[in-house]
Amino acid sequence: MQESDVHTQVAPSDASTGANGVAGNGGDPLFESVEQPIDPSSGTMIVFERVTKIYEPNVSALNDVSFAIDKGEFVFVVGASGSGKSTMIRLLLKELEPTSGRVVVGGRDLTRLKRSRVPLLRRNVGCVFQDFKLLPNRTAGGNIAYALKVQGESKASIRRNVPEVLSLVGLSDKTGSLPEELSGGEQQRVSIARAVVNHPPLLICDEPTGNLDPDTSVGIMQLLYRINRAGTTILMVTHDREMVDKMRKRVIALEDGRLARDERRGGYTSE
Amino acid sequence: MQESDVHTQVAPSDASTGANGVAGNGGDPLFESVEQPIDPSSGTMIVFERVTKIYEPNVSALNDVSFAIDKGEFVFVVGASGSGKSTMIRLLLKELEPTSGRVVVGGRDLTRLKRSRVPLLRRNVGCVFQDFKLLPNRTAGGNIAYALKVQGESKASIRRNVPEVLSLVGLSDKTGSLPEELSGGEQQRVSIARAVVNHPPLLICDEPTGNLDPDTSVGIMQLLYRINRAGTTILMVTHDREMVDKMRKRVIALEDGRLARDERRGGYTSE
Amino acid sequence: MRIKLLFSESFRSLAANVSTTVAATMTVLIGMFLLGLFIALGSWAQDFGETQKEKLLVKVYFCTEDTCAKAATPAQINAVRQQLASSRLVDEVTFVSKAEALDRMRRQTPQLVENLSSNPLPDAFEVKARDGADVKLVSASLRQPTKPPGVEEIKDGDEVSDQVVNVARVLTLAFLVATIVLLVSSALLIANTIRLSIFSRRREIEVMKLVGATNWFVRGPFMLEGLICGVVGSVIAIVMLLLAKEAALPAITNRLSTSSDIQAWPFVYVSAIILVVGITVGAVGSGLTIRRFLNV
Amino acid sequence: MRIKLLFSESFRSLAANVSTTVAATMTVLIGMFLLGLFIALGSWAQDFGETQKEKLLVKVYFCTEDTCAKAATPAQINAVRQQLASSRLVDEVTFVSKAEALDRMRRQTPQLVENLSSNPLPDAFEVKARDGADVKLVSASLRQPTKPPGVEEIKDGDEVSDQVVNVARVLTLAFLVATIVLLVSSALLIANTIRLSIFSRRREIEVMKLVGATNWFVRGPFMLEGLICGVVGSVIAIVMLLLAKEAALPAITNRLSTSSDIQAWPFVYVSAIILVVGITVGAVGSGLTIRRFLNV
Ligand SMILES: Nc1ncnc2c1ncn2[C@@H]1O[C@H](COP(=O)(O)OP(=O)(O)OP(=O)(O)O)[C@@H](O)[C@H]1O
Ligand SMILES: Nc1ncnc2c1ncn2[C@@H]1O[C@H](COP(=O)(O)OP(=O)(O)OP(=O)(O)O)[C@@H](O)[C@H]1O
Numbered sequence A, B: 001m002q003e004s005d006v007h008t009q010v011a012p013s014d015a016s017t018g019a020n021g022v023a024g025n026g027g028d029p030l031f032e033s034v035e036q037p038i039d040p041s042s043g044t045m046i047v048f049e050r051v052t053k054i055y056e057p058n059v060s061a062l063n064d065v066s067f068a069i070d071k072g073e074f075v076f077v078v079g080a081s082g083s084g085k086s087t088m089i090r091l092l093l094k095e096l097e098p099t100s101g102r103v104v105v106g107g108r109d110l111t112r113l114k115r116s117r118v119p120l121l122r123r124n125v126g127c128v129f130q131d132f133k134l135l136p137n138r139t140a141g142g143n144i145a146y147a148l149k150v151q152g153e154s155k156a157s158i159r160r161n162v163p164e165v166l167s168l169v170g171l172s173d174k175t176g177s178l179p180e181e182l183s184g185g186e187q188q189r190v191s192i193a194r195a196v197v198n199h200p201p202l203l204i205c206d207e208p209t210g211n212l213d214p215d216t217s218v219g220i221m222q223l224l225y226r227i228n229r230a231g232t233t234i235l236m237v238t239h240d241r242e243m244v245d246k247m248r249k250r251v252i253a254l255e256d257g258r259l260a261r262d263e264r265r266g267g268y269t270s271e
Numbered sequence C, D: 001m002r003i004k005l006l007f008s009e010s011f012r013s014l015a016a017n018v019s020t021t022v023a024a025t026m027t028v029l030i031g032m033f034l035l036g037l038f039i040a041l042g043s044w045a046q047d048f049g050e051t052q053k054e055k056l057l058v059k060v061y062f063c064t065e066d067t068c069a070k071a072a073t074p075a076q077i078n079a080v081r082q083q084l085a086s087s088r089l090v091d092e093v094t095f096v097s098k099a100e101a102l103d104r105m106r107r108q109t110p111q112l113v114e115n116l117s118s119n120p121l122p123d124a125f126e127v128k129a130r131d132g133a134d135v136k137l138v139s140a141s142l143r144q145p146t147k148p149p150g151v152e153e154i155k156d157g158d159e160v161s162d163q164v165v166n167v168a169r170v171l172t173l174a175f176l177v178a179t180i181v182l183l184v185s186s187a188l189l190i191a192n193t194i195r196l197s198i199f200s201r202r203r204e205i206e207v208m209k210l211v212g213a214t215n216w217f218v219r220g221p222f223m224l225e226g227l228i229c230g231v232v233g234s235v236i237a238i239v240m241l242l243l244a245k246e247a248a249l250p251a252i253t254n255r256l257s258t259s260s261d262i263q264a265w266p267f268v269y270v271s272a273i274i275l276v277v278g279i280t281v282g283a284v285g286s287g288l289t290i291r292r293f294l295n296v
C-alpha cells in the first residue's frame, strides 16, 4: 500500500517541481538553508586529486584516482564488488583519510579540514549508506529528526519536515517503527529520507536501490532526479545496469581501485 | 581481481557439476551429509497452509498465504518492498511463529517442532540473509567455519571446505578479513558461502545479489543454478527483474502480504 | 545544544537503553551503599578511638567561687603545672581554661549552654600519662600527701588499658583504609560499568557522528545520562543507608550501653559525600569514556 | 560440544572482546579483593572478641604432681565447684580437664605439644563472672581467707571492662554484616557486568542461533569465558591481598604489641572462599544471563 504512495507522489513528472519541500525552491536554494563550509562561488563540488587509499596493512582500495565533479552534476559510480566505491564515499565524508592525494569538497581540502569542522561538512553532505546506518534505538521518524536536530533545527520545523519526507519515500505509515521492525527496503528508504531531509548541496548515495523492487526504485530515482534538477549535486553508486543505461548521465567506473572510465553520457559498461 | 576468480570458477558451464564441493555429489546426496529432520521420502519440501503473520499490534505482514514447493524446485519470490518476503523466510527458519496457519518444511510442521529440534532444522536450511548476519568478531573464514562447527564438522573437513567455498564466491584473498573490513558485496558473498558450505537440502536466499554488480551476480546465479541441479531446493527472494525474466523459473509474487501470483515459468511481472 | 534538547535526548536514551541504565544505576547504588556504610563505621571507629584516648587523661579541676570559697590563683595553677611537668610519669599537660571548656561544651551540647548566665566551669589541666598503665600513679602522686592548694578535684582516667587505645587506633586506621579502598573501588566499578554500557552503543555513536553531530551533541546526553544514573543510584543508596541506620542502630547502641556518647559523622555529611562521588563518577566517567569513541 | 572446541572458542571470544573481558575481570577483581579484605578483618575482629571475652574469665588451676606435692583430688575439685556455684557473682563454671587443655593447646600451638612425653597441664575451672566488673571480686572471694586446698593458682581476668567486650562483640557483628553485604554486592556487581557484556553481544548470539547452533553450543563458551574471568580476577585479588597482608600486617601488629595472639582466619581459607565465589558467580552469572538471550 505504501508503494502506491510513492508512485502517486513521485511519479507526477518533473513539471511539479516546487510542489514539495525536498525539491522545492528552484534555482540553488539548498545552499542558503544551512551553514556554509562548502564554497558556493566555485563551480566545482568534488575534486579527487591522485587519491590513493591503502587499508593497513596491504589492501589497496583506491589507486591514484583523479576526477572532478561540477556543482549540479548527476554522476553514477559503477564498478565490481570491492572495487573501491564505498571507500571513495568514506573519503568524501572524512570518515577516512587518503593515504596520499587530495580530496576537495566544495572548495575545502578535506585533508586539512580541522576536526571541529567535520560535523559541518557532514551536515552539508547528505549520505545514503550502503548498510543504512540507522540508529537502532530510534524510530524511522526519530532517525530523520535526529539529522535535523544535530544542525539545530527548530522543533516546529522538525515536526513539519519529517512526515513530509517520509511520505516522499512512501513510508508515512512507518513513522513510529524501529529499524528492526522495518523491512530491508523500508530501512533503505528511511536512510534516503534522512539524507535528503535537510536539503544538502551534495547528496551521496551508496546503492540506494539495492534493496528495492524495480517500481520503488524508479520512484526513488525520480525523486533524486528532481532533487538534482533543483541544483543538488548527486553522486550515486549503483549496480543497476538498466537505470544507468537509461539515464545516460556521467558515469565514473572503477576497476580494482583504479579509474577505468569517466564518460560524460555513459552506460553501465563501456561501449 | 576477485571478480575474475568468480568468473573463471563459476562460469565453466553446468557440465562441470561434480568438480567441486558445493554442487559435488550428484543425485540427492545433500540429504545424507547431515542429520535428518527433513523427511526425504516426501516429494514436498515446503508447504505454507493459510499462513497469516501479524506483527503486534497491527502490521499484517502475511495474509492467508498458501503454496507448496516440491523438492528440487527453483523458486523466485518477488514483491514490492514491505510485501512480506523476508517475513516468509523468518517463518521457514522458525525465527517467528505464524499468527495462524501451518508451515511445513521437509515434512515437519514447524509450529509443532520442539524447541530443541530447531537448531537441527536450521542446519538443514542454508540461508542468505538480507542483512548478511555475519558474526562481527570473526573473519570471513571464521564465519563460514562456525556454520560447520555447529554441526560438529571435524577440523580437517573445515580446513578443506572453507577455502573451497570462499574461492567459489571469489573471495579467496579475503579469508582473514573481518566483516567490517569487507565491502558490502563481499559481505554478501561471505553470507552466501556460509549458506551453501554444508550442502543443505534447502537453500533460502533473501536478495543474495542486492549488493553485487551484474557480472558477479551472474556468477552467483550460476553457482546457485548448479547447486539446484544437484538436487537442492532453492527459494530465492529477488528484485532483479532481468534475472527472473531470463531464467523462467517458478515465480511466487506477494503483494501486501497476499499471494498475488504463482506461475510455473513466470516473469518478474505478470504478462 | 540547547538545554531542553539535551534533557529530552538524555531521557529518551535512558528509556531506550533500560538494560544498561539499570545496570549502571545498580552499580552506583551498590558502590555508594558500601561507601556510605564504611564512612559511617569509620567515623564511628575514629570517635570511639578518641573517646578511649580521652579516658586515659587525668583531669585536674581548679577551684571556682562556686565550688570552693574562692577561685584558684594563677600562682596556684602554675605550681601544679610545675609539679606535673617535673614528673617522670607525665607525657603532656594541657591547660583548658573556663572559656575553652565552655566552648567545647557549647559544641557538644548546645542546649545546656544556652541557658547559662555565667560560666560555671572551672579551669583545668588535662594530663596525659607517658604510659596508659600509669594513669593511676599520676593521679595518686598528685593527691599525695594532700591535694595541692586551689585544686578542687582530681579525676582519674578510666581503667582503660593501652591495648584498647591501640585497638581503637588500629580500628580507625583500618576503616580509613577500607573507606579509601572502597572509594577507589566504587569509582572504578562505576566507570567500568559506564564504559561497558557506552561500549555496547559505539555503533550508535559512530552513526551520530556520520550524520553531522558535533562531539558535544553526542557527549552531552551521555554525560547527563551518567549523571542521572549517578544521582538516582546515590539517592537510593542514601535511602537504604537511612533505613539500615534506623533499623540497626538502636540494636547496636543497646549492646554498647555506655557508649552512646560515641558518635558517627552526621548522616547529612555522609549523604553529601555519597552524592558528590556518585554524581562525579557518573558524569565524568561517561564523559571520559565517550571521548574514546568520538574519534570517528 | 567437544572440550577442545569449547576451550578454543572461549579463548577466541575472550581475545576478540578484550574490552568487555577486561571490564568483567576487573569487576571480579575488585569485588573479590573487598570480600577477602573483609573476611580477613571480620575473622580478626571475631578472634579479638573471643580473646577479650576470654580475658574476663577467672581461671582456677588445680595442683598436679609437678606443681604441688600431690595432685588435687576429685573431692577437692568438687568442693571448689560448689563454692563457686553458690556465689552470687558467678555466672558459669566450666571444667577443663588436663586432657582437654592439652587438646586446646595442640590446636593452638602444635609445635609445642609435639615434644611432650606426658601431659604437664593441670585440671582447671574457667569461671565467668556475672558482670565483667566483678572479675576481681570473684577471684578475691576465692582467695579469702586462703586458697582452697588442691588449688595451685588463681589467675585473674585482665582488667578489661565490659564495654570493651561489647565493642568487640559489635565489631564482630559489624564485620559479619559487612562481609555478607559485600558478598551479595560482589555477586550482584559481577553478574551485572557479565550481563552488560553479554548484552552487548546479543546480536552475535542471535546470529549463532540462526545458523543452527544449539543452546549449549552458544552457552558453553560464554560460561567458560565467565569462569575464566572469575578465576583470573580472583587470583589477582588473592595476590593483591597477599601483598597487602605482607606489607600492612607487620605495621599493624607492631602497634598492637600485645595482641599477636589474635589471629585472622588462615589465608588459605580466605583464598578458597574468594576463588569459589569468583568462579561461581562468573560461570553461573554468564550461564543465567545468556539464557535470556537464547530464546531466539
Ligand atoms: N518486527 C516487526 N515488527 C513490526 N512490523 C514488522 C516487523 N518486521 C517487519 N515488519 C513489517 O512487515 C512488513 C513486511 O516486512 P518484510 O521484511 O517481510 O518485507 P519484505 O518483503 O522483505 O520487504 P523488502 O523487500 O523491503 O525487504 C513490512 O511492512 C514491515 O514494516
Ligand atoms: N576497513 C577495511 N580494512 C581493510 N580492507 C578494507 C576495509 N574496508 C574495505 N576494505 C577492502 O577494500 C576494498 C574496497 O572496498 P569498498 O567497500 O570500497 O568496495 P565497494 O566498491 O564499495 O564494493 P561493494 O560494491 O561490494 O560495496 C575491498 O576489497 C575491501 O575488502
Ligand SMILES: [Mg+2]
Binding pocket: A085, A086, A087, A130, A206, B183, B184, B185
Ligand atoms: Mg560498497
Ligand SMILES: [Mg+2]
Binding pocket: A183, A184, A185, B085, B086, B087, B130, B206
Ligand atoms: Mg526483506
